[in-house]
Amino acid sequence: xxxxxxxxxxxxxxxxxxxxxxxxxxxxxxxxxxxxxxxxxxxxxxxxxxxxxxxxxxxxxxxxxxxxxxxxxxxxxxxxxxxxxxxxxxxxxxxxxxxxxxxxxxxxxxxxxxxxxxxxxxxxxxxxxxxxxxxxxxxxxxxxxxxxxxxxxxxxxxxxxxxxxxxxxxxxxxxxxxxxxxxxxxxxxxxxxxxxxxxxxxxxxxxxxxxxxxxxxxxxxxxxxxxxxxxxxxxxxxxxxxxxxxxxxxxxxxxxxxxxxxxxxxxxxxxxxxxxxxxxxxxxxxxxxxxxxxxxxxxxxxxxxxxxxxxxxxxxxxxxxxxxxxxxxxxxxxxxxxxxxxxxxxxxxxxxxxxxxxxxxxxxxxx
Numbered sequence: 001x002x003x004x005x006x007x008x009x010x011x012x013x014x015x016x017x018x019x020x021x022x023x024x025x026x027x028x029x030x031x032x033x034x035x036x037x038x039x040x041x042x043x044x045x046x047x048x049x050x051x052x053x054x055x056x057x058x059x060x061x062x063x064x065x066x067x068x069x070x071x072x073x074x075x076x077x078x079x080x081x082x083x084x085x086x087x088x089x090x091x092x093x094x095x096x097x098x099x100x101x102x103x104x105x106x107x108x109x110x111x112x113x114x115x116x117x118x119x120x121x122x123x124x125x126x127x128x129x130x131x132x133x134x135x136x137x138x139x140x141x142x143x144x145x146x147x148x149x150x151x152x153x154x155x156x157x158x159x160x161x162x163x164x165x166x167x168x169x170x171x172x173x174x175x176x177x178x179x180x181x182x183x184x185x186x187x188x189x190x191x192x193x194x195x196x197x198x199x200x201x202x203x204x205x206x207x208x209x210x211x212x213x214x215x216x217x218x219x220x221x222x223x224x225x226x227x228x229x230x231x232x233x234x235x236x237x238x239x240x241x242x243x244x245x246x247x248x249x250x251x252x253x254x255x256x257x258x259x260x261x262x263x264x265x266x267x268x269x270x271x272x273x274x275x276x277x278x279x280x281x282x283x284x285x286x287x288x289x290x291x292x293x294x295x296x297x298x299x300x301x302x303x304x305x306x307x308x309x310x311x312x313x314x315x316x317x318x319x320x321x322x323x324x325x326x327x328x329x330x331x332x333x334x335x336x337x338x339x340x341x342x343x344x345x346x347x348x349x350x351x352x353x354x355x356x357x358x359x360x361x362x363x364x365x366x367x
Contacts, residue, residue: 119300127179166197178205180230181262
């Protein structure tokens with residue numbers, strides 16, 4: 001991991017082609033540091049959403065931005081200052097219709113969480129993140145952002161696209177991992193604009209929740225703006241929450257202790273709803289069945305290398321990976337470890353979260 005650049009309240013590293021940005025300070029200070037360090041990547045994101053720069057889109061962005069928590073609005077305000085962007089440009093990156101439609105805030109994903117008898121005991125959670133639209137031109141914008149706020153909130157790291165202030169794949173200093181997936185096939189395509197934008201509100205959860213019970217309370221207490229599947233995991237186990245805009249249920253119906261597979265539909269029987277049509281909804285049932293079979297085949301032998309093989313098995317070969325898979329992650333909470341792969345861009349790479357939460361971002365003069 002090589003240091004690339006540094007500014008007040010932030011430092012940017014690269015590991016291969018992949019940027020890691022570590023921030024500390026107030027939320028506006030962290031935003032300003034991110035904008036300064038990631039100008040090039042943010043310019044690519046601006047180009048990506050440029051064709052949505054209409055008056056109607058501007059109004060829609062402002063409406064959604066009004067639902068963002070105060071801390072996140074201050075962060076984006078600082079980001080605009082640091083990058084030399086206008087507020088409307090930053091808003092469009094964050095919540096433009098193109099960002100939403102391309103799934104940046106709710107990927108089509110396949111995840112498999114294994115622990116107990118499926119592994120050596122430790123939890124290993126692997127995920128494929130798929131986007132139904134072409135987002136290949138913003139692959140260089142994928143980054144890991146480490147937030148270390150000075151307001152007593154927990155530090156956390158978020159994997160995603162530069163300038164998109166929401167959680168799809170994150171890890172906090174207490175060793176809790178959170179990932180979300182699009183659950184529209186079961187929860188419906190209803191988006192409620194006057195609620196907190198759920199993937200952004202989950203940043204608050206990462207800052208406040210110290211264990212799985214805290215996350216459960218948060219999810220049960222929060223109305224979602226859309227339908228998601230939320231997976232939370234610690235060193236010992238994972239819990240799945242099927243979270244629609246009208247209700248939330250923890251998945252309890254299981255015959256496989258130590259194994260949870262998450263694609264894009266609900267499976268908790270207490271919903272009483274039929275399974276979605278497979279061909280209409282991204283082969284969500286096929287991908288789930290394939291991952292269940294692969295996990296059963298490797299039961300007792302699943303480690304990080306086996307998980308890589310499971311994630312990289314194509315749908316056509318009874319796996320879950322497809323041409324839409326833009327990146328893959330494996331998380332081992334007990335070791336504060338993330339492995340990620342960006343197909344045709346960066347091979348499997350390992351990151352230690354514990355190290356990132358402790359790096360000194362101060363310059364010698366500030367220290």
